[in-house]
Amino acid sequence: MTDIPIRRALLSVSDKTGLAELGRALAAKGVELVSTGGTAKALRDAGLEVRDISDLTGFPEMMDGRVKTLHPNVHGGLLGVRDNPEHVAAMDAHGIGAIDLVVVNLYPFAQTVARGAGRDEVIENIDIGGPSMVRSAAKNHAFVAIVTDPADYEVVARGSTSLDERKQLAAKAFALTAQYDATIASWFAFADQGQMFPDTLSVPLKRGQELRYGENPHQKAALYLPAGPSARGVAQAEQLQGKELSYNNFNDADAALELVAEFRDGPPTVVIVKHANPCGVATGETLLEAYKAAFACDTVSAFGGIIACNRPLDGATAEAITEIFTEVVVAPGADEAARAAFARKKNLRLLLCGELPDPKRPGLMLKSIAGGMLVQSRDNGAIGELTVVTKRQPTEQELADCRFAWTVAKHVKSNAIVYARDGATAGIGAGQMNRLESARIAAWKAKDAAEKAGWPQPRTIGSAVASDAFFPFADGLLAAVEAGATAVIQPGGSIRDADVIAAADEAGLAMVFTGIRHFRH
Structure with a gap:
């Protein structure tokens, strides 16, 4: 029997999205709700009966909330193996009740860093109790469900969980804490300590999308995005039209954008790239003039190429671009006439990137080799x-x-x-x-x-x-x-x-x- 009913749930979230709805669904199934601080208040404001965590631990929340869930009555209730007689006896002897569900999302560390908060505030947004509960629940997923994403609330809202569901939730939870710790480690190494190459390099990445295939159809590929703050680029661009971008599309579009960004403060400039190499680059009085000059450099290679501009696209330039087959166009923006011109080419991908990246920005470049990884600073x-x-x-x-x-x-x-x-x-x-x-x-x-x-x-x-x-x-x-x-x-x-x-x-x-x-x- 792998389906386990949820009798007691511990909720402690910074993101209150969907919290009231989840609380009502669980309460309707007879689940006891235990909560902390602001989460408990939000649930009570929704008209739900909530037990404070201090009732469970026998200790009040203290030290500005730093200490509230780090207690045997919490972690014993999470880690106790329900079919182990010794564990059950210990729980009975110490009055530790089982907790069947934990709903946690962590302090917004990356967001705090991204908005330029001071060091003291950044440190206060390092969550300790949250990751501890997440890891305890995830380790004991044979009996406990751990939810770290509001998108997964519907999985537990019915009041019970299957083993397969708990496995999937546990995997997601461990990925979250790994990413969270990597983000903190990166901030300490790079921002706080100024280390370019720390002893251990933590690179927190979150999958953005799976791609159709890699450089070749027999290879698999995916796009990963920085978990913390990052410069905008092709990965963050808005795709207005066209079929899904491939691995090669992303690689070539990035090469084109990186080059045209060198001219972001210069005159209208157009870059045409093929297989990650520029085959035509030009500046002009207008974007159309720049495109024609860039195209003239190599009209053969430009076919099926990637185009990047340092100015928002206008209709005349867009019309000229559509005269030959083009895979992707990247630009800070596009007016209505340009969008209309491209709309007639349903397979052409139009990416709007907003502000061009700073070519002088710092950063690291990673390249895998057999048995290791080469890391170097950007060529700025x-x-x-x-x-x-x-x-x-x-x-x-x-x-x-x-x-x-x-x-x-x-x-x-x-x-x-x-x-x-x-x-x-x-x-x-x-x-x-x-x-x-x-x-x-x-x-x-x-x-x-x-x-x-x-x-x-x-x-x-x-x-x-x-x-x-x-x-x-x-x-x-x-x-x-x-x-x-x-x-x-x-x-x-x-x-x-x-x-x-x-x-x-x-x-x-x-x-x-x-x-x-x-x-x-």
């Missing part, structure tokens, strides 16, 4: 003063193109080469095993784009070229010269810097060093 490094290392000084336009190309290169898989001119990418070479091949591929793409557009010459002519890491040899730089670049931005730091600088001088290039690299593996 930014260049300051550039060092001109060639005889020729760059012009103001060349400097602007260098900075633009460098910003894009930060988001291109290494080895990365990006040509840019007049605030638009001209050619992008990504993910090659040597820098020379990336330079050649980017130049070839620019030539192909010019042929498709009917331009007299590729946009690499008179462009600036960015390399995410130093040129180990002059060959990659000479490939850029052959493509028509007139300015170069790179980290510097190679043992052959002198050879590369000499080659740049001989070609009449202007070259600047950043002193910082942006590998992206």
